[in-house]
Every structure is written in structure tokens, then in C-alpha cells.
Amino acid sequence: MTASSSSVVLKNLAKSFGAVDIIKGIDLVIEPGEFCVFVGPSGCGKSTLLRLISGLEEATSGTIEIAGRVVTDAEPSERGIAMVFQSYALYPHLTVRQNIGFGLSLAKRPKAEIEAKVQAAASVLQLGPLLDRKPKALSGGQRQRVAIGRAMVRDPAVFLLDEPLSNLDAALRAQMRIELTDLHKKLGATMIYVTHDQVEAMTMADKIVVLNAGRIEQVGSPMELYNHPVSPFVAGFIGSPKMNLITGPAAAALGCTTYGIRPEHLDLSTTEGQWQGRIRHVERLGAESVLYLQTEAMGELVIRLPGQDCPAPGSIAFVTPRAGRSFRF
Amino acid sequence: MTRRRSPYPYWFVLPAAVVFVTLFLVPTVASLWFSLTRWDLFEAHFIGLDNYRQFFKEPFLVQGLVNTLIYAVLTSGTKSVLGLLLAVLLTSGILWQGFLRSVVFFPVLVSTIGVGITFAALMHPTKGAINVALAYVGIDGPAWLSDPGLALYSVAFIDLWKGVGLATLIYIAGLAAISPDYYEAARIDGATRVQQFWRVTVPLVRPATVTVVTLSLIGGLRSFDIIWATTKGGPGFASDVLASVIYKQYQAGFYGLATAGNVILFALIAIIILPLTWWFNKREVDL
Amino acid sequence: MSTSFSRARRRNMGIAATAVAFVVFILPFLFTFLMAVKTKKEAALFLFSWPSEWHFWANLTEVIKARNYMLLLAYFNSTVITVAAVAGLVVFGAMVGYVLQRRPSGWNRVIYAGVLMGLMVPPAVVPTIWVLQGLGLFKTIHGMVLIQVAYGLAFSVLLYRSFIGTIPRDLDEAAIIDGAKPLAIFFKVILPLLKPVTVTLIVVQSIAIFNDFTNPLYYLPGKDNVTVQLTLFNFQSQFQSQFNLLFMNILLVTIPPLLVFIFFNRQIVAGMTAGAVKG
Numbered sequence: 099m100t101a102s103s104s105s106v107v108l109k110n111l112a113k114s115f116g117a118v119d120i121i122k123g124i125d126l127v128i129e130p131g132e133f134c135v136f137v138g139p140s141g142c143g144k145s146t147l148l149r150l151i152s153g154l155e156e157a158t159s160g161t162i163e164i165a166g167r168v169v170t171d172a173e174p175s176e177r178g179i180a181m182v183f184q185s186y187a188l189y190p191h192l193t194v195r196q197n198i199g200f201g202l203s204l205a206k207r208p209k210a211e212i213e214a215k216v217q218a219a220a221s222v223l224q225l226g227p228l229l230d231r232k233p234k235a236l237s238g239g240q241r242q243r244v245a246i247g248r249a250m251v252r253d254p255a256v257f258l259l260d261e262p263l264s265n266l267d268a269a270l271r272a273q274m275r276i277e278l279t280d281l282h283k284k285l286g287a288t289m290i291y292v293t294h295d296q297v298e299a300m301t302m303a304d305k306i307v308v309l310n311a312g313r314i315e316q317v318g319s320p321m322e323l324y325n326h327p328v329s330p331f332v333a334g335f336i337g338s339p340k341m342n343l344i345t346g347p348a349a350a351a352l353g354c355t356t357y358g359i360r361p362e363h364l365d366l367s368t369t370e371g372q373w374q375g376r377i378r379h380v381e382r383l384g385a386e387s388v389l390y391l392q393t394e395a396m397g398e399l400v401i402r403l404p405g406q407d408c409p410a411p412g413s414i415a416f417v418t419p420r421a422g423r424s425f426r427f
Numbered sequence: 428m429t430r431r432r433s434p435y436p437y438w439f440v441l442p443a444a445v446v447f448v449t450l451f452l453v454p455t456v457a458s459l460w461f462s463l464t465r466w467d468l469f470e471a472h473f474i475g476l477d478n479y480r481q482f483f484k485e486p487f488l489v490q491g492l493v494n495t496l497i498y499a500v501l502t503s504g505t506k507s508v509l510g511l512l513l514a515v516l517l518t519s520g521i522l523w524q525g526f527l528r529s530v531v532f533f534p535v536l537v538s539t540i541g542v543g544i545t546f547a548a549l550m551h552p553t554k555g556a557i558n559v560a561l562a563y564v565g566i567d568g569p570a571w572l573s574d575p576g577l578a579l580y581s582v583a584f585i586d587l588w589k590g591v592g593l594a595t596l597i598y599i600a601g602l603a604a605i606s607p608d609y610y611e612a613a614r615i616d617g618a619t620r621v622q623q624f625w626r627v628t629v630p631l632v633r634p635a636t637v638t639v640v641t642l643s644l645i646g647g648l649r650s651f652d653i654i655w656a657t658t659k660g661g662p663g664f665a666s667d668v669l670a671s672v673i674y675k676q677y678q679a680g681f682y683g684l685a686t687a688g689n690v691i692l693f694a695l696i697a698i699i700i701l702p703l704t705w706w707f708n709k710r711e712v713d714l
Numbered sequence: 715m716s717t718s719f720s721r722a723r724r725r726n727m728g729i730a731a732t733a734v735a736f737v738v739f740i741l742p743f744l745f746t747f748l749m750a751v752k753t754k755k756e757a758a759l760f761l762f763s764w765p766s767e768w769h770f771w772a773n774l775t776e777v778i779k780a781r782n783y784m785l786l787l788a789y790f791n792s793t794v795i796t797v798a799a800v801a802g803l804v805v806f807g808a809m810v811g812y813v814l815q816r817r818p819s820g821w822n823r824v825i826y827a828g829v830l831m832g833l834m835v836p837p838a839v840v841p842t843i844w845v846l847q848g849l850g851l852f853k854t855i856h857g858m859v860l861i862q863v864a865y866g867l868a869f870s871v872l873l874y875r876s877f878i879g880t881i882p883r884d885l886d887e888a889a890i891i892d893g894a895k896p897l898a899i900f901f902k903v904i905l906p907l908l909k910p911v912t913v914t915l916i917v918v919q920s921i922a923i924f925n926d927f928t929n930p931l932y933y934l935p936g937k938d939n940v941t942v943q944l945t946l947f948n949f950q951s952q953f954q955s956q957f958n959l960l961f962m963n964i965l966l967v968t969i970p971p972l973l974v975f976i977f978f979n980r981q982i983v984a985g986m987t988a989g990a991v992k993g
Contacts, residue, residue, distance in 0.1 A: 516731060
């Protein structure tokens with residue numbers, strides 16, 4: 099299974115539904131072989147952007163290039179893409195084998211070729227024993243793999259994955275994250291992955307594209323986004339628990355409109371520190387604890403501490419931001 | 428930018444549209460014209476509203492119109508009421524419930540002509556099983572289908588016998604859609620069985636009522652084959668309805684007059700059904 | 715409402731209801747059967763009695779042979795009309811329902827108007843004969859098939875439209891990405907998934923078309939293209955003195971729906987109650 103990897107270039111791409119602008123002029127380059135994640139809150143346009151690239155939606159303006167070829171007006175099947183749907187969209191009346199081979203049989207490829215490709219995909223995805231089952235008889239994870247197999251046999255230049263893990267339970271999702279990353283390495287293909295889950299973005303992406311209200315907020319590697327967010331939106335979206343973002347007079351006193359500091363970058367002390375407050379609530383997760391500190395100066399601050407030792411709720415505590423770790427927007 | 432073609436092309440509608448327009452819509456529109464003519468299928472002479480005038484002047488044609496209304500209201504009303512009562516009975520968990528549902532429903536699927544002939548025999552004034560049975564208990568049964576005052580109602584009864592199963596079935600589906608929570612809440616509030624029926628069942632089964640009333644009214648107004656199989660509109664014109672009048676005029680070669688009858692039937696259905704649908708929908712918004 | 719009747723009361727009510735149903739609904743069928751197996755003389759008495767002589771086979775063969783095997787021809791014609799018309803209703807109706815559900819546009823109002831008319835407006839029979847004559851379809855089986863398609867389309871479109879709404883669009887899109895053209899999407903992905911509602915439609919419409927009397931009466935007159943219901947109707951006047959044969963004919967006409975009812979009860983109920991809940 100060697101999929102040729104290709105670049106994807108979007109130039110000033112826009113999409114409106116009637117008077118509503120969903121995508122407002124997007125310029126983006128995705129390098130060959132890259133694992134690129136579109137992330138953002140629901141309604142930010144990330145799925146629409148993916149559907150524009152797939153050709154399931156028509157762009158209102160702008161161009162899409164895949165592998166150096168302008169495909170803005172091409173049929174989806176002629177773009178060299180394959181897609182994995184959130185619902186998997188497996189054909190319920192066909193077996194796993196027929197599902198994976200459906201596109202090839204539509205293209206009237208020889209039976210032997212279809213069978214060889216189906217077998218190859220099945221062996222990569224460990225679907226061998228399931229080939230004659232119907233989707234109904236598969237588990238969620240197995241359906242997921244069939245959907246990926248159906249994409250693989252198209253030898254696509256680009257894989258498009260639309261929230262593919264959101265229908266799985268938490269444990270399976272963690273496992274599939276690793277499997278997908280391995281698969282990406284094995285295939286070396288360009289993959290564009292849409293999710294609203296910043297954990298998936300951080301753990302899998304080479305490049306993250308943060309979208310907000312139809313525009314790109316920031317593009318960069320996971321660590322770039324974590325270490326150097328360009329806006330409060332990105333700062334708040336990447337990282338968990340969420341970065342403390344303080345606005346109003348407290349931020350103005352520090353010379354900015356929004357002051358940001360991550361929970362893990364606040365040092366706690368019971369005796370002294372920059373800001374004093376009362377601990378309102380403590381969440382102990384075992385390996386770490388999350389504290390909610392009500393301060394006079396900064397309002398409520400969330401603090402993340404390693405381990406389980408921390409002051410009891412109701413007690414007075416002080417916090418100090420670690421040097422060079424705060425953000426001023 | 429060239430627009431790509433939709434995966435749902437309009438030509439998918441074309442085969443259906445061609446058949447529907449040619450064999451349904453064109454004749455319907457043409458009927459408006461032909462109803463104003465004296466017509467022998469080849470030549471049509473415009474005679475204005477003469478056909479309509481005749482329809483409202485000839486006593487037997489007027490009777491057909493009145494009979495149509497009586498018949499439709501009677502069959503629709505009895506089907507709705509009996510259908511609901513049967514549906515309540517057949518969802519109450521009584522013994523042999525499933526079998527009883529099948530028995531009540533089966534006549535819906537049977538040939539109307541067969542039913543008509545069977546009942547004509549059962550309703551025979553002297554030899555028929557109904558009057559023989561009545562004679563056992565000392566009642567002198569009437570001539571069900573040949574008494575002019577009774578024929579229309581006897582046919583309506585046969586229609587009810589054949590059609591009540593469909594109303595029951597629709598009501599059963601409607602009752603199944605009502606959450607049992609409402610009945611439990613009503614019982615906790617102390618509602619009796621009768622109160623539950625009037626305060627919970629009747630209002631909440633409304634969508635089914637709309638379907639049953641609308642379907643059976645349209646069916647009743649258009650009714651033809653059950654009448655043709657039993658009385659042929661007789662005796663005289665006692666049980667004639669619009670549909671049988673249309674057929675008789677057609678047989679007699681009065682094509683323009685038959686078509687005018689068709690238009691009147693169409694108008695009658697529209698006048699009754701459209702306001703009714705509007706009223707049903709309006710009430711729905713109020714809820 | 716099922717919980718508050720006592721067990722004994724539910725049993726007694728069931729027995730009472732069955733007794734009433736037996737008299738009202740089953741006795742007429744039993745009467746038909748008894749008439750069908752009696753001798754000519756005995757049948758003419760119309761009595762609700764056990765046949766003194768069992769004439770089942772004799773009556774059966776006689777009614778089949780009557781008028782030069784007309785009943786067999788009628789069964790053949792009715793079957794051809796039913797099968798062809800139902801096939802048309804399935805494919806054409808599903809195609810319309812599919813576009814109607816999947817592609818919202820101004821045309822939908824036009825289609826809905828047509829559907830509403832189809833459900834409500836009584837066919838204008840004489841002008842229809844005029845159109846059929848113009849097309850050379852009057853008194854032909856083809857014409858009859860097309861008429862049944864035209865009259866059944868509205869129901870078929872509505873039934874399919876609501877069912878297609880339950881099929882996720884993702885499937886169409888997966889097929890589009892797999893390179894399927896509109897016809898392939900419809901016939902290879904959508905139509906197979908419509909099987910449950912297609913079975914319902916086939917069953918309900920087959921019974922309706924097989925039992926149809928009025929339309930063949932108008933559009934298929936004459937001896938060459940008789941249908942089952944027309945034959946039965948005509949036998950009524952021919953067999954004035956042979957009620958055993960007339961009722962044997964009724965029995966024969968009743969058996970196909972009975973078989974369909976036994977095997978497809980669930981689908982019939984689904985089809986007949988479609989729209990009852992939503993209104």
C-alpha cells in the first residue's frame with residue numbers, strides 16, 4: 099500500500115450558504131505527507147472546509163489545488179481524495195469486502211485486482227476474518243477500520259477524515275489515535291483530519307489549523323500553538339485545563355487587554371506569592387490536582403499541581419506566574 | 428465557474444411526471460372544457476353550462492348528489508367512531524387480541540365485488556341469512572337492498588363492514604404512539620376509565636383521527652364499486668351516487684354530462700376536504 | 715391502557731369480542747365457502763347450511779372452464795397488470811421520493827401539489843378514455859398498467875419520501891466519493907436500502923390493483939382483456955341460476971389476498987398506517 103502523497107493548496111477559499119458566510123477566505127498550504135488537523139469549536143466551519151476540499155460542497159470563490167492540479171470544479175471522485183465519515187457511512191446492504199471494493203467495482207476494475215487491493219487493505223487493518231460480514235455485525239472500532247479500508251483502496255493523494263473517532267468510547271478512541279498515527283506513518287499519505295477535540299489535534303497532528311468563525315486563527319505545530327498562541331482564542335482552545343484568561347481592569351493593570359497564564363504555569367505557596375486568594379474547590383485526579391483559587395486581584399484562577407498534596411478548600415493560598423510563561427494579548 | 432451537476436438530477440422525476448401528467452393531469456384539466464360541451468369523443472360542441480344546469484335540475488341527478496353526501500358522511504362518521512372504539516378494545520390486552528385485529532382488518536383486503544355479491548345474497552329479502560335469522564326471533568326483516576328508503580343505508584353498512592378495519596388499524600397505530608405516561612399520570616390524578624378516554628385518548632389520537640376522517644370522506648365521496656356490485660344505484664335512483672351517475676351517463680353516451688358530473692364530484696371533494704384539512708391544521712397549531 | 719383490566723375480565727371480554735367478531739366478520743366468509751361447495755340446486759336456496767353433497771372440485775373445474783377458460787385468462791391479465799404496474803410504482807415512485815427528499819427546491823412545491831391532487835382528485839374518466847384513445851392505449855393492457863401507475867404514484871412517492879428521510883446522506887456522499895454517478899447511487903446504494911418499504915408498497919399496491927374494479931371497467935372493456943374483478947362482476951349476471959359457481963369464483967378471488975395477508979401481515983400494517991401518526 100503506497101499512496102502517493104500530495105500537497106493541498108487553498109487560495110482565498112470562501113463558501114456562503116445564501117447570505118451566511120461559513121468560510122471567509124482561507125489560504126493554506128498542506129505539505130505532502132503531512133498529518134494536518136483542522137480544529138475549532140462547532141460551527142467554526144472546519145467540516146465545511148473539509149467538504150470543500152472533498153468536492154461535496156462547491157466553493158463560492160477561491161481555488162483548491164491537490165497535487166499541483168486545480169480541482170476547484172472537479173467531481174469528488176476525480177480529485178484523488180478519499181474520505182472517512184463521522185458516521186463511517188458503510189453501505190449496510192454490502193459485506194465488508196463489497197464495501198471496501200465498491201469504488202473499484204464501480205470503476206469496472208478486474209475482479210482479481212479488486213480482490214488483491216481489498217486483501218491488502220484488510221491485512222494492514224487486520225480485517226481479514228471480517229470480510230464477509232455486514233457492517234451491522236461489526237463493533238464500532240471495526241466499522242471505523244472498514245471505513246479507513248474503503249478509503250485506502252482508492253490510493254488517494256489525500257485522506258480526508260471527518261471527526262472519525264467521535265462515535266467511539268474514550269478507551270477505544272485513545273487506542274485508535276495511536277493506530278491512525280501508525281497508519282499515517284506506514285502509508286506516508288497526506289491526511290486532513292477534522293476534530294473538535296484539542297487532545298486529538300495535539301497528539302496526532304504535524305500541523306494544526308485552528309479555525310474560528312470561518313477564518314484561520316493560527317497554523318502551526320502542536321508545540322508552536324501551545325507555546326506561542328497568537329490570540330486568546332487559540333490560547334484558550336489549546337491545552338487542558340484551559341488557560342486562565344483575564345480581561346478588564348486586572349489585565350489593563352498589567353498593560354494588555356487579555357492576560358493569559360496556563361494552570362500548569364502557576365506556582366502555589368501557602369505563605370507568599372504574587373496573588374492571594376481562597377481555595378474554592380479542589381479536583382484530585384490522582385497524578386495531578388486541579389485547584390480553583392478565588393483571588394482578589396485576578397478573579398478565579400485555575401491551578402494545576404502534580405500529585406495529590408495540596409491545600410484544603412477554604413484555606414488561603416498564594417500563586418505566582420512562572421517567569422516567561424505568561425501571555426499578553 | 429461551471430456548476431457541477433447535482434447527484435440528484437431532476438430527470439429522475441421525469442418518468443413519473445410523464446405518466447402522471449399525461450394520464451391524470453391532462454384529463455383532469457381537459458374535463459373542465461369537455462364538461463361545457465355536448466361530446467361524442469370525436470366532436471365536442473360548446474353548450475355553455477347546460478350540462479351543469481341539467482345536473483342541478485333533473486331530480487334523479489340531484490338525488491345522486493344528495494345521496495353522495497349522505498353516504499360519505501355516514502360511512503366516514505361510523506368508521507371513525509367504531510374504528511376508535513374497536514382500536515381501544517383491541518389495544519386493551521384482551522384475550523386473542525392479535526387474532527381479532529386480523530379478523531376485523533381482513534375484509535379491507537378482499538375484493539369489493541366479492542363482498543358486494545356475498546352481502547346481496549345475505550340481504551336477500553326472503554332467502555337471505557339476515558332475514559332468516561331475524562325471523563327466528565320473530566322480526567319480519569325488510570328488503571334491505573330493494574327498499575328505496577333503505578337501500579343506500581344498507582350499502583353504507585356493507586361499506587362500513589368492509590372498511591372499518593382500516594380505520595381500526597390506523598387508530599391502533601395512533602394509540603401506540605401515545606406515551607403510557609399520560610395514562611399513568613391521569614390515573615394518579617384519579618381519572619376514571621371513561622375520563623381517560625375523553626381527556627387523554629381522544630385529544631392525543633387526533634393525528635389518526637385526521638387521517639381516518641380525511642381518507643374515509645374522500646373514499647366515501649368517490650365510492651362506486653360497492654354500490655355497483657350491490658344495487659347498481661337502484662331501486663330506481665334510490666342509491667345512486669355521483670360516481671354511479673357518471674358511469675350511467677357514460678354508458679348512455681352522454682360524455683359531456685358524465686364529465687360535468689366528474690367536475691362536480693371534484694368540486695365537492697375540494698369544497699369538503701380543503702376547509703377540513705385547513706381546520707385540522709389550524710387546530711394543530713393551537714395545541 | 716392495558717394495565718387496569720383484571721386478567722379474568724380481559725379473558726371474558728376477549729371471548730365476548732371473538733363471539734361477536736365470529737358472527738359479524740367470519741360468518742360471511744363461511745357463507746361464501748359453503749355456497750361455493752354446494753350443488754347448484756342447494757346453493758340457490760341461499761341457506762346457511764352444511765352442504766349435503768361436497769361439490770368442491772366439480773364447481774372449481776366448472777368455473778375455470780366457464781366461457782372458454784375465461785377465468786384463467788383473467789388471472790393472467792390481472793397478474794400481468796399488477797406486476798408491471800407495481801414495478802413501475804416502485805421504481806418511478808422511489809426516484810421521485812428520492813429527489814424530493816434530497817434536493818430541496820422550488821420544484822418540490824409543484825411535486826407536492828401533484829401528490830395532493832393524486833390523492834384527492836377523482837380521475838376524470840371520460841377525458842382519460844379520450845387521451846388513451848389518442849395514444850392508442852384504450853382497451854390495452856399497457857394502457858391499464860400506465861393508468862394504475864398514474865393513480866398509485868402519489869401514495870408511492872409519499873411512502874418513499876418519508877422513508878428516504880431516514881437514510882443518512884453520508885451514504886450518498888460516500889458513494890459520490892467512490893465515484894458513483896447519480897444512477898449508480900440510486901440503484902446500487904439507495905434502492906437496496908429501501909427494501910422494507912418496497913416490500914410494503916408491493917404488498918399494499920398489489921392487493922389494491924388486483925382488487926381494482928372501477929378502472930378496468932372504464933378503460934379495459936371487452937372480452938379480450940378481462941381482469942379478475944371484471945370476470946366476477948360479469949359472472950354475476952351470467953350465473954344467475956348457478957350461485958355455487960359464482961361463489962366459487964368469489965372464493966378464488968379471495969384466496970390471493972388471504973395468502974398475502976398471512977405472509978405479509980406486518981408490511982400491510984406498515985403501509986396502511988403510514989402517516990397515521992404524523993398526520
